Amino acid sequence: MRKILVLCSSCTGNTEMMAKAIVYYIQKQKHHVVYKSFEFDVIEVEELLDYDLVLIGTHSADDGQIPYEAEDFYDELSEVDLEGRLMGVFGSGESFYDVFCESIEIMGDQLEHLGAKLVPERLKVELEPDNEDIIRCEVFAEKACAMIHKVL
Template sequence: MGSILMLYASMTGNTELMAEAMVDYLETLGYEVTTKTFDFDPITPEELLGYDGILIGTHTWDDGELPYEVEDFYEELDDVDLTGKKFGIFGSADSFYDSYGGAVDLLWDRLHQLGAMLVPNKLKVDLEPNAEDIQDCRHFAEQLSELIAGVIQE
């Protein structure tokens, strides 16, 4: 069907659970999904060009900031033309903080400014995903699939 990159940063495992739910769903649709983490798999923005769609997940650090392991990648996004590339941005967050899921917002805004096509909504889950959140993750993955297929547009 196509290829999707799942790229995420997860400190407590919550964003990882979200990513796993999306990967499982996309594989049932027939996609070839490559999973990488910011912690262990070096990646450059140029590598994004080799995929039909990209899902990026991140937790939010401190009061709305990108995690350290995502910062270099974020800054290097300007080095590649992402016009028309299809993305979905998601992450776990903690509603205790004033800036709920700020890292998700930062990535979404940056990719939008760079001309990427984005799943229209960002997916944020408060702490550990429950059964309803996992369903939301599957629906979010389905929206990326529809964006890739041209069924929905940004």
């Protein structure tokens, strides 16, 4: 059984719905999964090193910057060695804005810059996930779990 951490920032509940679909899939695969919310839980970047896989969900609005509640976490990422760590990014946004789901790109770029190995897809959903999007979340989780089995 592998240890997986799912972190989430969700303003409207859309990214949280994605995270819960991902968590549910991972639990069905018999992995130990911990879910934490940037809004309600204390999240220390050092915790990332305790897990075989870390998946980070953020919402995007306005100019697409990292959500306020995840800013400190983002800024502190460079304080830990993420070289070779398995990670993934996902989230929701609205194409009404100039850049769609930019916070997912910003987070993913930072993780890659720090040497993390990312799930190939940066999963993005327009507003509230529908049934097709939930299936995409499950496929994302499946790919993430497959990465663990290849590496470990």
